[in-house]
Amino acid sequence: MFTIDDLADRLGGYLPQDEIRQVRRAFYYAEQAHDGQRRRSGEPYVTHPLAVANILANMHMDHQSLMAAMLHDVIEDTGIDKEALAEQFGKPVAELVDGVSKLTQITFEDKAVAQAENFQKMVLAMSRDIRVIIVKLADRLHNMRTLGALRPDKKRRIARETLEIYARIASRLGINTIRVELEDLSFQALYPMRAERIKRAVSSARGHRRSAIRQVQSSLQSSLDDEGLNGTVIGRQKHLLSIYKKMRYQRKPFAEIMDVFGFRILTEDVDSCYRILGVVHNLYKPVPGRFKDYIAIPKANGYQSLHTTLFGRGGMPIEVQIRTREMEAMANNGIAAHWLYKAGQTQHPIAQGSHARARAWVKGLLEMQRHAGDSLEFIEHVKNDLFPDDIYVFTPKGDIMELPQGATVIDFAYSVHTDIGNSCIACRIDRRLAPLSTRLESGQTLEIITAPGGRPNLGWLNFVVTAKARSAIRHALKHQQHTEAVQLGRRLLNKALAEFETSLEELPAGPVETLLDELSLKHLDALLESIGMGTRVTYMMARRLVDLHRGELPQRTVGPASQKPIVISGAEGMVIKFARCCHPLPGDPVIGHLSAGKGIVVHRTECRNLSELKNDPDKLFALEWSQDIEEEDFPVALRLEVESRRGLVAELAALVTSAGANIERIDIEERDARLATVNLTLAVRDRVHLARIIKRLRNLANIGRINRLGT
Known part of the structure; x- marks a missing residue:
């Protein structure tokens, strides 16, 4: 059984003794606080925080993170509060523990709301200290390793949450070792039989292919040695969920997936990476279009590597990743490498960049949180934001912007700045004008054209893919609707007050404040918005205001003011x-x-x-x-009775276009072998424009009755 002494021995490799003593003190405090509590497996509860601290020790996390790991369930599961922890261990540790703790004081309607509110609380804590999420990931990893004692339904719920949120966060932060294990453990909990069958098949296939793998590995290593390049070739394991996804979504049989050999080559510097790439391409022919340079353009989580796919003997595909040892540490530890390098008293630029990107991501989460209507909407935005496939596009100044696969011009505009997205009216892609809904491709250069009067369109929500764009558009539309509703409400209320020979501007503040108190509203805009949106009867509000002002039941006028x-x-x-x-x-x-x-x-x-x-x-x-x-078009519906003939639709379309209108919809109903009814929806400017179009339609041959629908 793993003990605090075992952990202390491991920490001695990178932490000073006074910090190790503080970690020990946190363990003994947690042991006392959880005294008498046991896990579902029957073990003393303190074994869980000790295991979480051990996971963090593998990543060389600092002593405050390790102390928080020891104490992370104290606030949630014992009578000790945040203030007591701050007094004992300092404010930073108490803040970390509070950030990881769930909201236990509030009762939620269902599990989804509880999950969303707790995640929202954690994001706020992450904005103050990014270590909160690293402690939470380690906590979730140990919980997933010990799922066996739970009910099947609870297992599935926790596994699904882990797969949808925490594994994706680990990927977003570049912590690949935790991400892979979370994914595989979740897969085994959700689909135990499928996982077991794939595991057995992988083991069997690995045994059959051992000699072929050794042969390829040996030829790669020999080529590097012959060229005097310092590189180590190692085999690359595919994990269970990756195999399952390829089988399911790419519709590939297991044998086809396992036929792809994967290798990783580790070297000392970036220059050697590119030289090794040349040697590898000289040994085996590269597959066109399958080379990716993540060293020149790193992924959002800081991942750097060269990826290439080669034709082996007999056409066998060989996937090769080439990276430095520091890049390998970053790929496995991600943002945690910030503390790994810090522990070695050096702050490597790769680790610094990863930390900066993580903070930028959390800042984006906070912006989404401000724009989201509630916690459930926010967590949906977060899930959408955590998909990993990316494209890379350029600003006119040559800066690289990273966007998810399928992103549009509008997504790009909002990724630059929310104000740019809100005022976007057009775009140039590689110096050519393009629709705002255009799906972007890697390598394109984009220039956004804005206008002071530009504003978001409701239709944009049909094609944007990034969570930032979606939440910003919804927020702007809500604000826009609020502003317009207030303006309309003011016009309607003044129109109703005109019937009592007064106006909102002429009324003193007293009656207005009294009415707001009666309706439990905080300000006049709230009343005007409810009138503009039709949720309050305008005349009743006007009558009550005048009654409060004059102290008697007012009489309506029927003069010109009421008719206006x-x-x-x-x-x-x-x-x-x-x-x-x-x-x-x-x-x-x-x-x-x-x-x-x-x-x-x-x-x-x-x-x-x-x-x-x-x-x-x-x-x-x-x-x-x-x-x-x-200057805008309005829809109008017409019904035409016509004689059926070939080319009728083309003839109608040409006539409408030549008249300066557009056909939005056309339906033809066969009445008999000779006659048909055509239902047309046109976009026209006004009634005069429509009259000109109808006049032209009447001049067509074999056109019978023309009716405008809606009367």
């Missing part, structure tokens, strides 16, 4: 929408209906649906079109 319509221009944004049932156009007589949660919905006055809405007159508003309509 609201002017619309078609560019009000998210709180004025155009009804799909009747497709109103500039120039049409229109009326507005205040719909809860949507704002004002604009209908044509002859719309059939208005007969139902007239039962609620307080929610109907007279509208009129502005003299200055924004």
